[in-house]
Amino acid sequence: MPWQPKYKRHTEECNVLATKFEECINEKGIGRFFGTCNHLQRAMGKCFDKERIQKRLDSHDKGQLRREKNCERQRLHALYMKEKNEAQATKKEETSSNT
Helix, strand or coil: CCCCCCHHHCCHHHHHHHHHHHHHHHHHHHHHHHCCCHHHHHHHHHHHHHHHHHHHHHHHHHHHHHHHHHHHHHHHHHHHHHHHHHHHHHHHHHHHHHC
């Protein structure tokens, strides 16, 4: 039974370490309780940490782009509303001057 069924969500490097760690656990028997596989577990943990940090940085960059796009949309909408209000004000002035 695999200890981590979702290998696809990790990089190939981490998948190799995870597979080696799983094989070590399955092969060593009672030795696994005394630290025979610890070096693989530490290496796998470091690899997963690197992945997590990289994903966090990528997510931050995507969020920054999303915020910039939203600011641009808001700016364009504010300009549109300003022009719309000015057009309505000039229409009101025209209709009030005609009466």
